[in-house]
Amino acid sequence: MSIQLTPIAADRVHRFLEKEGGIALRVGVRKTGCSGWAYVVTLAETVEPADHVFEDQGVKVVVDPESLPYLDGSTIDFVTEGLNRTFKFDNPNATEECGCGESFTIQ
Numbered sequence: 001m002s003i004q005l006t007p008i009a010a011d012r013v014h015r016f017l018e019k020e021g022g023i024a025l026r027v028g029v030r031k032t033g034c035s036g037w038a039y040v041v042t043l044a045e046t047v048e049p050a051d052h053v054f055e056d057q058g059v060k061v062v063v064d065p066e067s068l069p070y071l072d073g074s075t076i077d078f079v080t081e082g083l084n085r086t087f088k089f090d091n092p093n094a095t096e097e098c099g100c101g102e103s104f105t106i107q
Helices: 007-020
Strands: 003-005 024-032 036-044 052-056 059-063 074-081 084-090 103-105
Touching (some): 003 052, 003 059, 007 024
Parallel strands (some): 003 074
Antiparallel strands (some): 024 036, 036 103, 052 059
């Protein structure tokens, strides 16, 4: 099981952690959107006993046990598209994404 960051995403997370505080990047999923699931990205202030912790490029990535099956094997990038800047997931578990890119389906 793994979650990886691109160098650009790792650099961005380092900057967020320095500026905003926190100990790690927390990623997960929630049920929503036109395709069923949406990514949730926040800064973690704590790690719960059941959380899975991955480390890549000096960044800790924390995933709750319910989200891990949906995110396992993903690579997280940080992209700029026009005026928008966001984390983008390359998720091998996603079988479809909605047109807006906000949600995905897993079969």
